[in-house]
Amino acid sequence: GESVGLHLPTLSVQEGDNSIINCAYSNSASDYFIWYKQESGKGPQFIIDIRSNMDKRQGQRVTVLLNKTVKHLSLQIAATQPGDSAVYFCASVHGNQFYFGTGTSLTVIP
């Protein structure tokens, strides 16, 4: 079955620096990937997504990179702010099946 993982469990960055959070997936048939942000005591919220026929997608301060050769996904957050502190996890999607990674807890140091 599908597995999604290889997150670092924690990441600390200085305010203003860029953050990079990584994720790996196993199913080469996954056709869609999503990054979620989960703040303490809340449900996960959508950040950005990317289809498997793309290798990069940019949003506001966030960029997702997809490397299908090595089945690797990354989320880059530019100019990290204290409000970015949260758990981030990726999901790979195949059909209507979602497979979630375990998440990386990002702490922004003022």
Next chain:
Amino acid sequence: DVKVTQSSRYLVKRTGEKVFLECVQDMDHENMFWYRQDPGLGLRLIYFSYDVKMKEKGDIPEGYSVSREKKERFSLILESASTNQTSMYLCGVIVMNTEAFFGQGTRLTVV
């Protein structure tokens, strides 16, 4: 965007109690799910529902059952709560097989 509401944010129950966790969406989507979230284990699928009265076991259905009598409501039932079911429970909706919308989560403690 679809709004998903879980009936309780925090819940404390005793071992052996029957527990109902309710989840309601404000639209008409077929696919709904229940996950539990535990430190280091991430999200694990308990049950999935494709439509009213249609359900499919996920990865960890033992000790749980579900009910989907109306399209907008998907209930998770702990038949006899145990301490190892202490967890964060997340329900949600899958839209167009491309996006999952989550409720705010229910943190259940079984004592």
